[in-house]
Amino acid sequence: MLNFAGQLINLFAAMLLLISFAMLSQRRVLSLINLFALQGLVLAVSTMVVAYSSSQHHLYYSAGLTLLLKVLVLPWILHRLIRKLNVKWDVETMFNIPTTMLVGIVLVVFAFNLAAPISQMAGTITRGTLGIAMACVLLSFLMMITRSKAVPQVIGFLAMENGLFFAATSTSYGMPMVVELGIALDVLIGMFILGIFFFQIRETFDSLDLKHMEKLKED
Amino acid sequence: MEIIWILAIPLTGGLLLALFGCRSFAPELNAMMSFATFVASVFLAIRVVNDGSFSAYNEQFFVDSFNVFLVALTAFVSFTTSLFSRPYMRIEQAHGKLSINMLRLYHSMYQLFTFTMLLVLLTNNMGIMWVAMEAATLTTVLLVSLYRTPASLEAAWKYFILCGVGLAQALFGTILLYFAAEKVLGAGGTALLWTHLDAVKHQLEPTVLSLAFVFLLVGYGTKVGLAPLHSWLPDAHAEGPTPVSAVLSGLLLNVALYVVVRSKVLVDGALGTHFAGDLMMGFGLLSVVLAAFYLSRQKDVKRMFAYSSIEHMGLVTFAFGMGGPVATFAGMLHMTVHSLTKSAIFFAVGHATQKSGTQLMENIRGLISTNPTIGWGLAIGTLAILGMPPFGVFASEFLIITTAMHAYPWTTPFLLIALGVAFAAIFSRMQEMVFGPATGQRLPHPPALIPVFVHLGLVLLLGLYIPPYLADWYRQAAALIG
Numbered sequence: 001m002l003n004f005a006g007q008l009i010n011l012f013a014a015m016l017l018l019i020s021f022a023m024l025s026q027r028r029v030l031s032l033i034n035l036f037a038l039q040g041l042v043l044a045v046s047t048m049v050v051a052y053s054s055s056q057h058h059l060y061y062s063a064g065l066t067l068l069l070k071v072l073v074l075p076w077i078l079h080r081l082i083r084k085l086n087v088k089w090d091v092e093t094m095f096n097i098p099t100t101m102l103v104g105i106v107l108v109v110f111a112f113n114l115a116a117p118i119s120q121m122a123g124t125i126t127r128g129t130l131g132i133a134m135a136c137v138l139l140s141f142l143m144m145i146t147r148s149k150a151v152p153q154v155i156g157f158l159a160m161e162n163g164l165f166f167a168a169t170s171t172s173y174g175m176p177m178v179v180e181l182g183i184a185l186d187v188l189i190g191m192f193i194l195g196i197f198f199f200q201i202r203e204t205f206d207s208l209d210l211k212h213m214e215k216l217k218e219d
Numbered sequence: 220m221e222i223i224w225i226l227a228i229p230l231t232g233g234l235l236l237a238l239f240g241c242r243s244f245a246p247e248l249n250a251m252m253s254f255a256t257f258v259a260s261v262f263l264a265i266r267v268v269n270d271g272s273f274s275a276y277n278e279q280f281f282v283d284s285f286n287v288f289l290v291a292l293t294a295f296v297s298f299t300t301s302l303f304s305r306p307y308m309r310i311e312q313a314h315g316k317l318s319i320n321m322l323r324l325y326h327s328m329y330q331l332f333t334f335t336m337l338l339v340l341l342t343n344n345m346g347i348m349w350v351a352m353e354a355a356t357l358t359t360v361l362l363v364s365l366y367r368t369p370a371s372l373e374a375a376w377k378y379f380i381l382c383g384v385g386l387a388q389a390l391f392g393t394i395l396l397y398f399a400a401e402k403v404l405g406a407g408g409t410a411l412l413w414t415h416l417d418a419v420k421h422q423l424e425p426t427v428l429s430l431a432f433v434f435l436l437v438g439y440g441t442k443v444g445l446a447p448l449h450s451w452l453p454d455a456h457a458e459g460p461t462p463v464s465a466v467l468s469g470l471l472l473n474v475a476l477y478v479v480v481r482s483k484v485l486v487d488g489a490l491g492t493h494f495a496g497d498l499m500m501g502f503g504l505l506s507v508v509l510a511a512f513y514l515s516r517q518k519d520v521k522r523m524f525a526y527s528s529i530e531h532m533g534l535v536t537f538a539f540g541m542g543g544p545v546a547t548f549a550g551m552l553h554m555t556v557h558s559l560t561k562s563a564i565f566f567a568v569g570h571a572t573q574k575s576g577t578q579l580m581e582n583i584r585g586l587i588s589t590n591p592t593i594g595w596g597l598a599i600g601t602l603a604i605l606g607m608p609p610f611g612v613f614a615s616e617f618l619i620i621t622t623a624m625h626a627y628p629w630t631t632p633f634l635l636i637a638l639g640v641a642f643a644a645i646f647s648r649m650q651e652m653v654f655g656p657a658t659g660q661r662l663p664h665p666p667a668l669i670p671v672f673v674h675l676g677l678v679l680l681l682g683l684y685i686p687p688y689l690a691d692w693y694r695q696a697a698a699l700i701g
Contacts, residue, residue: 114430117426118398118426118427118430121402121424121426122398137391141384144380144384150376153380157380157383157384157387160384160387164390164391167391167394168394168397171395171398172394172398172401172406173406175393175394175397175411176410176411178344178346178347179344179346179347179349182350182351183349183353183390185350186350186353186354186357189354190353190357190383193357193360193361193379194379196361197360197361197375197376200364200367200372201376203367204368204369204372205369205372213369213372213373213376214373215369215373216370216373216377216454
């Protein structure tokens with residue numbers, strides 16, 4: 001049973017990595033939001049499997065929290081936002097996709113190397129997945145760097161938080177509950193503030209393209 | 220009991236001001252709330268001085284001489300800043316830069332920002348520290364973009380994204396810390412409590428902790444404004460309203476550095492080497508040197524003083540990195556005098572820019588002839604921050620540099636050159652702004668300059684004479700963090 005659960009978790013981890021790559025290559029904002037919701041769903045299910053197989057009951061709560069926040073609330077807010085801001089067919093320019101993917105592969109190798117000594121020490125059944133969690137964090141980071149529009153940058157930011165959450169589950173069966181609640185609250189408030197912010201940016205610049213926002217530079 | 224008051228007053232203040240922030244008494248209510256917080260923090264400080272460190276409420280809060288001095292400083296500077304912001308924001312409103320709703324947002328967020336900083340300082344849980352630090356970013360991001368100008372929106376966006384990414388690194392560091400701690404302390408709520416971690420720090424896994432510290436330093440270091448992670452700081456300071464610049468520079472940077480120092484204590488115990496200190500010294504030295512050269516090229520007065528903050532925070536980080544009783548003592552003294560002096564400078568600069576209608580230094584002239592108090596405030600503040608004796612900054616910089624000469628002689632030329640460059644740049648700019656033919660208009664409300672001189676008076680006092688109980692207090696704290 002334990003062995004099967006371990007394999008299941010590895011499968012979910014691989015799916016998370018795959019979704020990260022898909023997000024990196026996705027040009028459409030709408031599909032990006034759906035991918036983000038899917039990533040949240042995979043995360044919630046894998047947390048639930050970890051909770052079941054290790055009988056860590058508090059993980060059920062955090063799986064539920066993930067499901068509520070990252071699969072339902074945040075994608076819903078994002079959908080509403082882009083409908084109101086009317087940016088859904090925005091095809092954005094970015095770095096050439098094959099190059100970004102190659103850089104992404106290098107990052108994955110780097111993450112696995114960095115995680116190797118630590119995951120050997122972990123006693124959890126999920127220890128092999130720390131490398132993947134780190135890779136997800138780094139890939140989201142790369143996504144934020146290569147995007148020039150505000151909404152995809154924010155999705156990258158949220159995906160990074162997903163990766164961190166996965167790292168916490170895979171090394172030590174999640175953080176203490178009070179901390180997890182705090183983090184979820186921060187993410188939610190952050191999302192609301194960003195929503196207000198998008199409208200302010202739109203009002204001032206008539207676009208959500210961050211290329212207009214490169215005035216403050218050292219010369 | 221005092222802890223609850225310290226946290227509850229600004230929290231209720233934030234909610235009350237969200238409701239009544241559009242009334243005409245909102246600035247006074249803001250100042251009253253901040254004053255009440257300050258009184259509560261004084262009671263807490265007295266209790267810690269008498270009874271020593273203690274933890275409360277299921278060990279979720281912890282107070283020792285290191286954080287209580289920062290709590291008192293934070294509460295004091297947020298009180299004086301609220302006094303300054305009363306006429307300042309009224310003048311901004313009279314100039315038509317702010318609407319009544321923006322003022323409501325400002326007052327409410329000001330109190331909540333104070334609350335988050337005090338929570339970072341008082342909590343014993345490294346995870347809650349992270350949560351409160353992130354909340355501090357969230358409360359200030361809309362304050363930076365308060366004027367809704369293109370430049371302020373850009374600054375706020377940069378602030379949000381860079382600090383968000385930085386804090387994500389810090390969260391990863393916290394996760395690694397929890398991972399190492401859970402092996403020793405067992406899973407559950409207690410494994411992130413700093414006091415518990417401190418008790419078992421020698422048993423924590425060294426490889427994990429060193430990796431965790433790298434992430435924590437890079438993460439919280441972004442908020443301290445350490446080079447090369449500082450690029451949000453000058454923008455946020457220059458584009459936000461001046462009271463916000465004053466609290467960001469005087470308080471938030473200190474609070475972020477506080478978390479780094481708390482982590483350093485754990486890592487030092489686990490590793491038994493000077494690894495954490497070396498990293499902090501490296502980042503600190505780089506910040507001092509880079510900031511000094513950047514600030515000599517600035518045209519905007521608030522940007523220039525923002526770079527000066529990076530320089531001083533670099534110096535404090537360097538001092539804590541060196542470690543040892545003298546350097547740590549000097550680092551804490553420098554934290555205190557820097558936050559008092561820099562907020563005083565921002566108060567004076569705020570009114571100076573309102574008079575001239577611009578933040579460009581070439582258009583600010585002759586402050587002393589049109590308004591001598593603003594002019595003298597800026598002149599004396601600048602001399603103090605540049606480390607002229609007899610001000611307190613001189614004492615702390617002198618201690619830091621002499622310790623560096625003994626322990627790490629190779630760093631001395633870098634420090635001296637950087638301080639010299641900063642001196643030359645800021646001093647000549649200050650002379651042009653303060654003296655010379657006058658420009659600028661009268662202010663519609665009388666400016667509030669009492670906070671400026673109270674702060675500078677305290678800095679002067681700390682330079683001439685450190686009261687023995689304060690010195691004891693610093694010494695105890697220095698012994699705690701090593």
